[in-house]
Structure formats: C-alpha cells, structure tokens
Amino acid sequence: MALVLAALGQKAPGLEALLVRVLLREVELGEEVRLALPTGEVALRGQAEGVVVEGRLLPSWAVEGPYFALEKRPYRGGLVARVEGGRLLLVNVLPLEDYLLGVLPAEMPASFPEEALKAQAVLARTFAVRRLNPLAPYDLCATEACQVYLGLSAETPRHERAVRATEGRVLSYAGQVASALYHADSGGMTAGSEEVFQKALPYLRPRPDPYAKGPKSVWQQAVRPEEAARALRALGYAPRGDDPPQVLEKSLSGRAWRVRLLGVEVRGPEAQRLLRLMGLPSAMAEFQGWLALGRGAGHGVGLSQWGAKGMAERGYGYREILGHYFPGTLLSPLEVAAR
Numbered sequence: 001m002a003l004v005l006a007a008l009g010q011k012a013p014g015l016e017a018l019l020v021r022v023l024l025r026e027v028e029l030g031e032e033v034r035l036a037l038p039t040g041e042v043a044l045r046g047q048a049e050g051v052v053v054e055g056r057l058l059p060s061w062a063v064e065g066p067y068f069a070l071e072k073r074p075y076r077g078g079l080v081a082r083v084e085g086g087r088l089l090l091v092n093v094l095p096l097e098d099y100l101l102g103v104l105p106a107e108m109p110a111s112f113p114e115e116a117l118k119a120q121a122v123l124a125r126t127f128a129v130r131r132l133n134p135l136a137p138y139d140l141c142a143t144e145a146c147q148v149y150l151g152l153s154a155e156t157p158r159h160e161r162a163v164r165a166t167e168g169r170v171l172s173y174a175g176q177v178a179s180a181l182y183h184a185d186s187g188g189m190t191a192g193s194e195e196v197f198q199k200a201l202p203y204l205r206p207r208p209d210p211y212a213k214g215p216k217s218v219w220q221q222a223v224r225p226e227e228a229a230r231a232l233r234a235l236g237y238a239p240r241g242d243d244p245p246q247v248l249e250k251s252l253s254g255r256a257w258r259v260r261l262l263g264v265e266v267r268g269p270e271a272q273r274l275l276r277l278m279g280l281p282s283a284m285a286e287f288q289g290w291l292a293l294g295r296g297a298g299h300g301v302g303l304s305q306w307g308a309k310g311m312a313e314r315g316y317g318y319r320e321i322l323g324h325y326f327p328g329t330l331l332s333p334l335e336v337a338a339r
Contacts, residue, residue, distance in 0.1 A: 027088040036069035046088025104159040106148035113312035117162035126180035186304035187296025206253040211310025216297035231277035
C-alpha cells in the first residue's frame with residue numbers, strides 16, 4: 001500500500017519534492033543572529049514589524065542554501081526567518097531524506113547494528129511525515145520535544161546507509177501514517193500508548209522486550225523530597241505531608257499507575273509523568289523509602305532502541321523488528337502528489 005500525501009506549495013511530484021521545516025531556534029526580538037552562507041556572513045534580528053537583514057526591514061527572509069551555518073553548526077538546505085508570537089523563528093527548510101541524515105546520529109549510536117539503524121530510520125521518517133502541517137509556521141523542532149536534529153556535522157556513513165536503504169518507507173496502519181513512537185529501553189516490557197498519551201492505539205500495546213540490555217535496564221536512584229515536591233507542583237498539586245513515594249497500583253506493562261507521596265495521590269498517565277518529572281529514567285519503578293528501584297529508560301511506548309539492538313544482534317531484520325514493536329502495521333512506500 002502506497003501512502004499519497006499532498007505536498008502543499010510544491011511544484012514537482014516525487015519524494016525529492018517533500019520538504020520539512022525544522023525550528024532551529026526561537027530568538028528574542030532585538031537579539032542579533034549571524035548566519036554563515038556560501039556567499040558570506042549575514043546579520044539579522046527580529047522586531048515587531050518583521051525581520052531586519054543587514055539594516056533592511058523585510059516581512060520575512062529566506063535563503064535557499066544549499067547549506068548554511070547557525071552558531072557554527074552547519075545545516076543542509078535553506079533557512080526561513082520570520083517573526084511569530086513575539087519571537088524570531090529560524091526554520092531550516094530541506095528535503096525529508098536530508099533531514100533524516102541529521103536526525104539518525106542524534107537518536108541512535110552508529111555502533112548499533114545495521115538492521116536496528118534501518119528500523120530507527122523508518123521510525124524517524126514516519127514521525128516526521130506525521131508532523132507535516134503546511135498551516136503551521138514549522139513542522140518539527142530540533143530537540144527532544146520532537147526528535148533531535150543536529151544537522152550536517154553529525155552525519156556519518158553508517159547512518160546515511162540506513163537512511164538510503166529505507167528511502168521513502170514509512171509505517172502505516174489502516175491506510176494512515178502510524179504514530180511512530182520510540183524510547184531508549186523498555187525495561188523488558190513496552191507500554192501501551194494509553195499509559196502515556198491517553199489514547200489506546202491497536203498497534204501500540206504492551207509487548208515483551210526480552211533482548212533490551214542497556215545501561216539503564218536496571219537502575220536505582222535516590223529521590224530528594226524537594227525534587228518530589230517540585231514535580232507535584234509542576235502538575236498542579238500542593239504537597240500536604242512528608243510521606244515517601246509509594247506505588248499503589250501498576251499498569252498492565254508494570255509501570256506506576258497510582259502513586260502516593262507527600263500526602264498526595266496521583267493516578268494514570270499523570271502518575272507516570274510525575275515519576276519522570278522527579279528525574280527517574282522511567283516509570284517502571286518501586287520505592288524503598290526515598291530510594292527508587294527501576295528498569296528501563298524513557299516513556300516505554302513503541303520501539304525500544306536497546307531492544308532493537310538486541311533483536312538485530314540475534315539476526316532479526318528491520319522489518320521483523322518493526323513488526324514486533326508495531327504489530328499490525330505495514331511498511332509502506334511514501335508517494336508525494338503535488339497540488
């Protein structure tokens with residue numbers, strides 16, 4: 001099954017026409033930014049009326065590339081500068097496949113097996129495609145809030161091979177681009193999507209993850225009462241006691257589902273978020289007083305990167321890896337229809 005997207009504003013059909021817009025920085029109005037272009041250095045700053053470039057006020061400003069450097073970090077593609085929401089937005093515009101070359105090194109080490117890298121490439125591509133929104137000022141950010149993007153200087157030959165080997169392939173479910181979530185280490189069991197994101201998806205169910213063996217597969221960490229109090233307040237709760245954390249109920253995947261601490265009880269996805277706000281690697285944890293004993297790292301939904309590494313080392317291909325973590329999905333070619 002081929003997924004057909006409408007690439008708004010693009011003239012030529014084909015995968016090479018699919019561009020992504022990545023927010024690199026949000027800059028305070030009046031703050032000067034310097035860019036290195038193939039033609040030389042350019043200074044710009046934002047103000048309420050638009051973008052000032054080398055002393056000229058423009059509604060917005062764009063440069064097509066083929067590359068540029070921001071704060072000495074080089075990027076493929078071009079850049080658009082515009083004022084939105086009282087800040088200057090610096091947005092990298094580049095082809096999807098080129099974008100992935102700067103994502104994969106940030107999300108999975110080059111030392112991981114080739115089939116694990118291919119699985120990660122498919123997920124990074126799927127994640128990006130699902131976030132395309134021509135009505136928004138940008139599609140993705142360059143941080144962990146989306147997926148980390150480090151630009152041209154991070155690229156490596158092994159990561160590039162994984163991107164090229166899976167070019168144009170995304171995960172789909174029922175004819176739609178799938179929700180391609182991933183994390184570092186499941187601790188032996190992945191989480192259902194409703195445990196973290198409140199919506200149960202049929203292809204994001206708890207799955208055994210026996211090959212996940214990473215540095216955070218088993219851990220222990222002391223929690224300070226003041227850290228716990230800050231985490232509660234961040235969720236809108238006021239501490240009312242001094243009792244240490246206690247997991248009263250667990251989810252189907254073994255993660256905290258009902259937690260009591262400092263006189264407050266927190267339930268459901270919010271309980272898992274609470275533990276992560278307390279600085280714990282994951283919500284798969286128990287407590288002995290103020291000492292947390294846990295397994296895994298990250299939210300636990302979707303692909304476990306250390307689990308994918310273990311599967312690849314045991315001879316599984318990237319299609320089998322993706323099929324394990326996303327049962328019922330298809331590996332689909334992505335076709336772009338201009339309009």
